[in-house]
Amino acid sequence: MRQIPVTCEQREAMLRALGLSATEELFADVPPAARIDRPLDLPTGLSEMELVGHLRGLTDANAPATELVSFAGAGCYDHYVPAIVDHVLRKPEFFTAYTPYQPEVSQGTLQATYEFQTMICELTGMDVANASMYDGATALAEAAQMACRITGRHALVCAPTVHPEWRRTLLTYAEAGTAEVSRSPATDVATGTMQVLGQEDESRKEDHPSLASVLSDERAAAVLVAQPNFFGNFEDLSLIAELTHEAGALLVVAVNPLLLGVLEPPSAYGADIVVGDGQPLGIPMSFGGPGLGFFACRKEHLRQMPGRLVGRSRDVDGNEAFVLTLSTREQHIRREKATSNICSNQALCSLAAGVYLAAVGSEGLSAIARACIAKAHYLRERLLETGRFGAPWETPFGYEFALIYDGDVVEMRSAMLERGFLAGVCAGEVEGGSFAGIGAEMLESLVLLAVTERRTRAEMDLFAEEVASL
Amino acid sequence: MTERSAQIPSGAPARGPRRLIFETGAPESRCVEPPPLDVPELDLKVRLQGRAKIRHEMPMLPHVTEVEIARHYSHLASMNFGVDTGSYPLGSCTMKYNPRIGEDAARYEGFAGLHPYQPIETVQGALELMCRLAEALGEISGLPGVTLQPAAGAHGELTALMCFRAYHLASGIERRRVLVPDSAHGTNPATVAMCGFEAITLPSDADGGVDLAALDEALDDDVAAIMLTNPNTLGLFERNTLAINEAVHSVGALSYCDGANLNAIMGITRPGDTGFDALHINLHKTFGTPHGGGGPGAGPVCVTEALKPFLPGPIPVHLDDGSFGLAEPARSIGRVRSFFGNFGVLVRAYAYIRGLGGEGLREVSEQAVLSANYLKERLRDAYELPYDRTCMHEFVLSGVRQKREGGVRTLDIAKRLLDYGFHPPTIYFPLIVEEALMIEPTETESLEELDRFAKAMLAIAEEVSTDPALLKAAPFTTPVRRVDEVAAARKPDLRFRREG
Numbered sequence: 001m002r003q004i005p006v007t008c009e010q011r012e013a014m015l016r017a018l019g020l021s022a023t024e025e026l027f028a029d030v031p032p033a034a035r036i037d038r039p040l041d042l043p044t045g046l047s048e049m050e051l052v053g054h055l056r057g058l059t060d061a062n063a064p065a066t067e068l069v070s071f072a073g074a075g076c077y078d079h080y081v082p083a084i085v086d087h088v089l090r091k092p093e094f095f096t097a098y099t100p101y102q103p104e105v106s107q108g109t110l111q112a113t114y115e116f117q118t119m120i121c122e123l124t125g126m127d128v129a130n131a132s133m134y135d136g137a138t139a140l141a142e143a144a145q146m147a148c149r150i151t152g153r154h155a156l157v158c159a160p161t162v163h164p165e166w167r168r169t170l171l172t173y174a175e176a177g178t179a180e181v182s183r184s185p186a187t188d189v190a191t192g193t194m195q196v197l198g199q200e201d202e203s204r205k206e207d208h209p210s211l212a213s214v215l216s217d218e219r220a221a222a223v224l225v226a227q228p229n230f231f232g233n234f235e236d237l238s239l240i241a242e243l244t245h246e247a248g249a250l251l252v253v254a255v256n257p258l259l260l261g262v263l264e265p266p267s268a269y270g271a272d273i274v275v276g277d278g279q280p281l282g283i284p285m286s287f288g289g290p291g292l293g294f295f296a297c298r299k300e301h302l303r304q305m306p307g308r309l310v311g312r313s314r315d316v317d318g319n320e321a322f323v324l325t326l327s328t329r330e331q332h333i334r335r336e337k338a339t340s341n342i343c344s345n346q347a348l349c350s351l352a353a354g355v356y357l358a359a360v361g362s363e364g365l366s367a368i369a370r371a372c373i374a375k376a377h378y379l380r381e382r383l384l385e386t387g388r389f390g391a392p393w394e395t396p397f398g399y400e401f402a403l404i405y406d407g408d409v410v411e412m413r414s415a416m417l418e419r420g421f422l423a424g425v426c427a428g429e430v431e432g433g434s435f436a437g438i439g440a441e442m443l444e445s446l447v448l449l450a451v452t453e454r455r456t457r458a459e460m461d462l463f464a465e466e467v468a469s470l
Numbered sequence: 471m472t473e474r475s476a477q478i479p480s481g482a483p484a485r486g487p488r489r490l491i492f493e494t495g496a497p498e499s500r501c502v503e504p505p506p507l508d509v510p511e512l513d514l515k516v517r518l519q520g521r522a523k524i525r526h527e528m529p530m531l532p533h534v535t536e537v538e539i540a541r542h543y544s545h546l547a548s549m550n551f552g553v554d555t556g557s558y559p560l561g562s563c564t565m566k567y568n569p570r571i572g573e574d575a576a577r578y579e580g581f582a583g584l585h586p587y588q589p590i591e592t593v594q595g596a597l598e599l600m601c602r603l604a605e606a607l608g609e610i611s612g613l614p615g616v617t618l619q620p621a622a623g624a625h626g627e628l629t630a631l632m633c634f635r636a637y638h639l640a641s642g643i644e645r646r647r648v649l650v651p652d653s654a655h656g657t658n659p660a661t662v663a664m665c666g667f668e669a670i671t672l673p674s675d676a677d678g679g680v681d682l683a684a685l686d687e688a689l690d691d692d693v694a695a696i697m698l699t700n701p702n703t704l705g706l707f708e709r710n711t712l713a714i715n716e717a718v719h720s721v722g723a724l725s726y727c728d729g730a731n732l733n734a735i736m737g738i739t740r741p742g743d744t745g746f747d748a749l750h751i752n753l754h755k756t757f758g759t760p761h762g763g764g765g766p767g768a769g770p771v772c773v774t775e776a777l778k779p780f781l782p783g784p785i786p787v788h789l790d791d792g793s794f795g796l797a798e799p800a801r802s803i804g805r806v807r808s809f810f811g812n813f814g815v816l817v818r819a820y821a822y823i824r825g826l827g828g829e830g831l832r833e834v835s836e837q838a839v840l841s842a843n844y845l846k847e848r849l850r851d852a853y854e855l856p857y858d859r860t861c862m863h864e865f866v867l868s869g870v871r872q873k874r875e876g877g878v879r880t881l882d883i884a885k886r887l888l889d890y891g892f893h894p895p896t897i898y899f900p901l902i903v904e905e906a907l908m909i910e911p912t913e914t915e916s917l918e919e920l921d922r923f924a925k926a927m928l929a930i931a932e933e934v935s936t937d938p939a940l941l942k943a944a945p946f947t948t949p950v951r952r953v954d955e956v957a958a959a960r961k962p963d964l965r966f967r968r969e970g
Contacts, residue, residue, distance in 0.1 A: 001569065001570060001825030001826055001830070002826075002830065003566070003567060003758070003826070003830075003913070003914055004833060004834070004836070004837050004913050004914065005619065005914065005915070005916035006777065006837055006840075006841070006913075006916060006919075007917075009887070010917045011837070011840065013917075014840055014841070014917065017838065017844060017847060018843055018844065018847055023836045023839075023840060024504050025821075026836070026839045026840060026843060026860060027707075027738055027739075027839070028860060029706070029707040029709050029859065029862075030707050030735070030738060030739050031709065031711075031712065033712060034712060034739045034743065034744045035738065035739055036612075036738065036739060036740050036743060039737065039828050039829065039832070040609055040610060040736070040828035040829075040831060040832065041609050041739045042606055042609055042610075042823065042827060042828035042831070043824065043827060043829065044827045044828070044829070045824070045825055045826045045827025045829065045830040046824055046825055046827070048571050048825065051571060051821060051825050052571065052574075052575075053823055054824060055575045055578065055817075055821060056578070056580075057595075058580070058595035058596075058598055058599050059578045059579070059580025059581060059595055060580065061594040061595030061598065062580045062584055062592060062593055062594065062597065063588070063592040063593075063597055064579050064580055064582075064583030064584050064585075065583055065584060065585035065588055066531040066579060066582075066583030066787035067579060067583060070585060072585045072587055072588065074587055075586075075734035075808060075809075076586050076587070078585065078586055081500040082501065084501065084502075084536055084539050086577070087540070087687035088539070088540075088543045090573070091543065091544070092552050092553075092554035092555075092658065093547035093548065093550035093551070093552045093554070093555060094543075094547055094550060094552070094762070094763055095545075095552070095573075095760045095761075095762050095763070096552050096553040096554045096555075096566070096567075096760050096761070097551060097552040097553075097564060097762075097763045098558065098560055098563055098761045098763070098764070098893075099761070099762065099763070099764040099765065100764065102551075102884070102888070102893065102894060103950065103953045104885065104886055104888055104945050104948035104949070104950055104951060104952065104953070105549070105550065105551035105893065105948055105949070106549075106550055106551065106763075106949055107486060107487055107546070107547075107549035107550070107949050108543075108547050108548070108549040108550035108954075109546075109550055109763035109764065110782075111487050111490070111546055111549075112503045112543070112546055112763075112962075114490075114965070114966070115490060115491050115492070115966070117964055117965050118490075118492065118530075118965040118966045119529075119531060121965045122530050122531065123529050127965075128964050128965065129964075129965070131764070132765070133621065134621035134625060134766075134807055135621065135807050135808050135809075136808060136859050137805070137807050137808040138621070138625070138806070138807050145626075145664075163808070165805055165808045165809070166808060168804050169804070169805045169807055169808065170804040171804055172632065172782070172803055172804035172805055172806055173664075173806075175803070175804070175927040176628070176631070176632040176665045176666060176803070177664055177665065177666045178637060178665065178666050191829070195674075195687040227522075228600030229896050233521075234518065234521035234522040235521070236520075236521060237521075237522075254943040258602070260525075260529065261525075261529070261926075262514065262524060262525060263518075263522050263523070263524065263525060264522065264523040264525050264526070265529075266607075268523070277808070284577075284582040284583065284814075284816040285582070285583065285584060285585050285586070286581065286582045286584065286809055286813050287581065287585075287593065287596050287809070287810060287811050287813040287814075288584050288585075288586030288808065288809025288811075288813060289621070289766075289807075289809055289810065289811055289812040289814065289815075290621070290765075290766035290812040290813075290814050290815060291808075291809075302962070308764070309957040309962075309964055310964070311959070311962050311963050311964050312950075312958070312963040312964075312966075313953050313954045313955070313957050313958035313963070314953070314954050314957065315486070315950040315951040315952060315954070316943075316951045316952050316954070317950075317951055319486050319487075319950055319951075320485065320486065320487050321486060321487065321950040321953040321954075322487065322953075323950075323954075323955055323958050324958050325955065325958040325962060325964075326959055326962060327959075328654075328959075331624070331656040331657050331659075331660035332655075332656040332657075332899075333656070333659075334656075335656045335659040335660060335669075336659035336660060336662060336663040336669045337663070338610065338656070338660040338663070340658050340660065340664070341624045341627065341628060341661040341663075341664050342620075342622070342624055342625075343622065343623065343624045343656075343657050344622035344623060344624065344754065344761075344764060344765040344766070344767045345622070345764055345765040346762075346765045346766045347620070347762050347763040347764035347765045347766075348760075348762030348763060348765065348766060349762075349765075349766060351762075351763065354491075355539065355543065357532070358491050358501065358531070358532040358534055358539050358542075359501040359502050359534075359536070359539060360502060360504075360531075361499075361500060361501070361531050361532060361533050361534070362528045362529050362530070362531040362533075363500075363528075364500065364501075364502065364503060364504060364576055365529075365531065366525075366528065366910075367503075367504045368504050370507075370511075370512075370514065371504055371507050373512060373514065373517075374507060374509050374510065374511055374512045375509050377512055377517065378509040378510065384604075395521065396517055396518045396519065396520070396522060397761040398523040405542060413589060414589065417589060417592070422585065422588060425587045429587070430587065431805070436940060441866075452504075453504055453720060456508055457509050458508075460509075466510070
């Protein structure tokens with residue numbers, strides 16, 4: 001494959017124009033001791049046709065979830081993507097453009113981002129949303145940092161039921177910076193949600209503190225919670241919000257944006273910052289990335305927000321025009337005093353989410369969310385009927401739920417894979433699977449199943465039938 | 471101007487923004503509708519009771535048909551300038567052509583359809599691709615430990631500094647300061663602050679390199695690291711790299727290389743061989759993956775053997791039995807994001823590297839450097855050249871002469887270039903050059919395009935003397951003209967609200 005349009009002859013002419021005789025001379029500033037005295041040890045270049053063969057060969061060693069009947073979720077979901085989404089993404093004016101620093105020739109990206117910001121505000125109920133973050137996990141970590149700046153406090157209280165990888169990311173960011181992740185409140189095993197208030201059993205209090213007791217020990221900057229949580233369950237957000245604000249902390253809520261088509265947004269519960277991963281909104285799973293972190297907050301915290309923002313203004317002729325704004329928060333202007341170091345974000349993925357939301361509309365989004373919830377409830381009933389699964393809790397959930405399998409979960413998954421099913425995710429396998437308060441034994445048999453609108457009743461019936469016959 | 475506008479009928483659509491997607495379509499318009507529900511409907515109010523409520527107010531999302539979406543975004547696209555539109559000599563951003571095979575490959579069902587928690591035996595091809603990409607980046611950088619997790623360059627910087635911090639803490643010493651040259655990208659000092667370090671600015675010497683005397687003075691056992699961009703943001707190779715890194719190591723500090731400018735040195739010199747301990751690579755610059763209007767990119771980090779145990783996990787590995795798996799480095803700093811990284815971007819970069827091969831990559835760097843020097847030569851008489859040295863893949867001019875002569879600023883020159891059909895260079899950066907114009911043509915511009923760009927720059931230099939007012943009012947041909955940024959910041963309008 002060759003990507004250089006300059007010919008050999010032209011190259012010679014260019015060298016001559018510089019008074020040089022060999023390309024080598026261009027690198028005179030690189031001291032001999034710094035040179036590599038051999039060719040790079042990399043495979044020889046391939047023609048495009050050979051390359052396609054090689055890459056296809058690699059895909060042959062994969063069995064993509066989209067070609068199986070998949071019930072895997074845990075932060076990455078197999079939703080249907082309308083055809084129009086990728087057709088928009090393939091427009092070179094979008095995907096080959098840089099960050100819209102020159103507004104005169106970037107109105108496409110800028111307007112699309114302004115529309116995306118509006119849609120995220122609408123979904124979350126918040127006042128302002130930025131242009132995007134890397135993913136949900138880093139959005140959560142940056143929300144925590146922002147809460148520290150706003151409150152002048154350093155302790156972070158994270159629900160034990162937040163996705164383990166997101167919790168790990170939060171910890172990595174906190175450890176590197178000046179924040180501190182405090183002792184985790186326990187998971188209430190009876191509900192699969194965070195233990196919010198103190199429990200009767202005093203003997204468990206030490207190892208299994210409630211949110212209330214953690215908050216009484218800490219001057220917390222933020223309480224971070226996922227709605228729904230890792231197990232698909234809904235937390236008691238009203239109560240959590242009340243305790244959080246009483247303690248003078250900010251409430252950071254991570255949400256699945258698709259469910260906001262039908263559920264009351266976190267703003268209604270008093271959330272201060274709302275984050276999440278936009279992957280369910282028209283973005284392929286792609287082995288977990290690129291996805292889309294989104295970030296929304298209240299107006300009064302706008303200037304502490306990380307990331308880019310697009311604003312609407314006018315040009316010198318008085319015509320409507322969009323432009324990057326409030327850049328004095330950002331690294332290229334404020335350097336070490338910036339609200340974050342983020343520069344490149346996930347712009348093209350935010351475009352995908354915008355097109356997706358336009359394609360489905362509010363009724364469509366609501367219908368998809370309702371379909372997912374109804375199907376998940378259907379599958380749960382069918383699986384419980386088989387007698388092979390037990391319900392660890394009866395907490396309201398969205399389109400993902402956890403069940404206890406009465407055998408070896410890993411073996412069950414392998415057997416079902418042979419039958420063409422991806423039988424969910426083993427909760428204990430994700431990031432070492434630690435959920436304060438949930439014992440290893442229970443965790444080992446806990447299967448997490450997600451049901452999107454792509455799954456049919458026939459597939460679910462067959463799945464239940466096959467898994468019962470194991 | 472008036473003449474032309476007289477030719478345009480009053481009903482003609484605006485070339486700039488027309489309507490928002492929210493203002494398009496009708497309330498009953500739909501694009502895609504979900505299929506009929508094939509399971510019993512739920513009474514959500516009952517099911518969610520006590521924990522979640524049903525929305526009482528629907529979110530205001532667009533109501534449009536597919537054709538309206540298609541036209542809306544076609545119009546938006548028409549207001550954008552991409553690499554496919556024309557030359558994009560944006561310094562430090564390496565706006566090279568993005569081979570289409572990468573776009574196709576990232577969409578293969580066998581890649582795009584993978585769930586991150588599939589059983590390991592069903593993702594062997596994906597892990598193999600990641601392993602081979604990591605090996606290739608290790609070979610190109612001379613730094614054998616590689617994480618592909620970071621989502622962008624700044625994320626890679628953060629990851630590397632986190633590893634440095636953990637490395638120092640593991641040896642029982644807490645170091646608080648990080649040295650950053652005054653020519654560095656803004657992300658460097660911002661990253662330093664996010665890592666809880668203090669950023670100390672190092673001045674550049676008259677030659678555009680690190681001032682060695684200042685470095686010597688700044689170095690002590692409280693210094694955790696230096697962050698160098700090499701080639702630096704002036705487009706110059708740091709001639710004292712070896713000496714700098716030796717001095718840094720002599721006080722027990724580590725040396726970090728910002729790999730934004732790797733496009734200049736592939737197959738010529740390797741950061742690992744010149745004493746750097748870590749390097750981040752922007753796959754969306756050097757390795758041909760598109761910028762996407764600001765992302766997604768990917769910022770893998772390459773480190774020495776000594777730092778390898780600190781990398782974020784999991785790391786894809788080639789196991790003894792020939793299969794591929796995932797491993798957690800022994801003293802890992804932990805994750806820096808969810809899942810494995812921007813995998814779709816990794817696929818594109820891998821395709822690029824395999825397509826070009828080792829020799830092809832060296833040719834890329836040679837041509838990128840030749841093209842930059844060629845352009846510099848063509849423009850050096852018309853514009854001030856503050857650092858007159860052989861440049862690497864980019865060079866920095868100054869518009870001070872034009873500012874003096876016609877009161878024309880670099881911003882005006884950049885805006886006028888738009889009328890000539892070019893995306894402007896990076897301007898006002900690096901900060902150490904007054905009225906800076908940072909030009910990076912990349913290897914994928916033809917000689918004809920380079921000459922056309924040079925001609926435009928020379929014509930603009932002429933216009934400075936003949937018609938400075940023209941430049942100050944430019945651009946004239948773009949979908950919108952200069953935008954009022956002050957008003958945008960003073961009264962932020964960051965979202966649409968339906969009236970009434």
